[in-house]
Amino acid sequence: MTYRVKEMFYSLQGEGAHQGRASVFVRFSKCNLWNGRESDRATAVCNFCDTDILGTDGQNGGVFETPEALARAAADLWPGTPDGSSWLICTGGEPLLQLDVPLVGAFKAQGFQVAVETNGTRPAVEGLDWICLSPKGKSELLITRCDELKLVYPQADAPPERFRNIETPLRYLSPMADPQWIAGSDPVKAENTAKALEYCLQHPQWRLSLQTHKLLGID
Ligand code: SF4
Numbered sequence: 559m560t561y562r563v564k565e566m567f568y569s570l571q572g573e574g575a576h577q578g579r580a581s582v583f584v585r586f587s588k589c590n591l592w593n594g595r596e597s598d599r600a601t602a603v604c605n606f607c608d609t610d611i612l613g614t615d616g617q618n619g620g621v622f623e624t625p626e627a628l629a630r631a632a633a634d635l636w637p638g639t640p641d642g643s644s645w646l647i648c649t650g651g652e653p654l655l656q657l658d659v660p661l662v663g664a665f666k667a668q669g670f671q672v673a674v675e676t677n678g679t680r681p682a683v684e685g686l687d688w689i690c691l692s693p694k695g696k697s698e699l700l701i702t703r704c705d706e707l708k709l710v711y712p713q714a715d716a717p718p719e720r721f722r723n724i725e726t727p728l729r730y731l732s733p734m735a736d737p738q739w740i741a742g743s744d745p746v747k748a749e750n751t752a753k754a755l756e757y758c759l760q761h762p763q764w765r766l767s768l769q770t771h772k773l774l775g776i777d
Pocket residue numbers: 589590591592604605606607608609611650651652677694
């Protein structure tokens with residue numbers, strides 16, 4: 559199997575339980591809930607994506623012919639040699655369209671623990687160390703147990719109450735940004751942050767997660 563990767567980089571995790579943790583990010587191309595074209599955004603199951611998910615032309619992106627080739631390229635981004643606790647995050651796009659057992663094994667052989675950020679509509683692959691589930695719109699979930707649930711808020715078709723039965727120790731609300739926002743203050747996000755803050759105060763099982771990487775201006 560070949561793997562199509564939009565971009566790969568080393569940075570700090572900006573959100574959720576591992577916020578502030580040094581990580582290699584592997585952003586896989588493509589998603590099953592939006593084809594990435596602006597002309598089709600309005601009719602997509604997920605219509606607020608703020609990520610370029612098409613192609614392989616981002617930093618360190620490309621088509622990798624083997625799991626080992628991709629894992630070696632990821633390890634090259636880590637300072638020094640990954641030591642078995644080094645953190646690698648598979649994101650996208652929807653990473654579970656491509657991530658498979660051989661690739662998880664190849665990342666581990668290079669010294670990584672492997673986390674995934676998924677929309678939950680594909681089965682989880684064996685061997686993952688951390689699953690961050692981020693449901694979108696009306697989509698049906700195949701993953702119902704995770705290490706953290708991160709819900710972009712508010713979503714008309716995905717209110718927090720809908721995920722009462724998800725088995726997870728951690729529930730986060732992440733305020734929805736304006737997908738067209740480029741730079742400067744984002745009034746849509748500011749308004750949604752206030753709504754999420756209020757929801758968390760009223761429902762203490764939920765925590766507020768801010769995209770600190772955007773606040774810091776890092777990848
Ligand atoms: S599910 Fe995630 S990657 Fe897919 S379109 Fe939505 S935000 Fe983008």
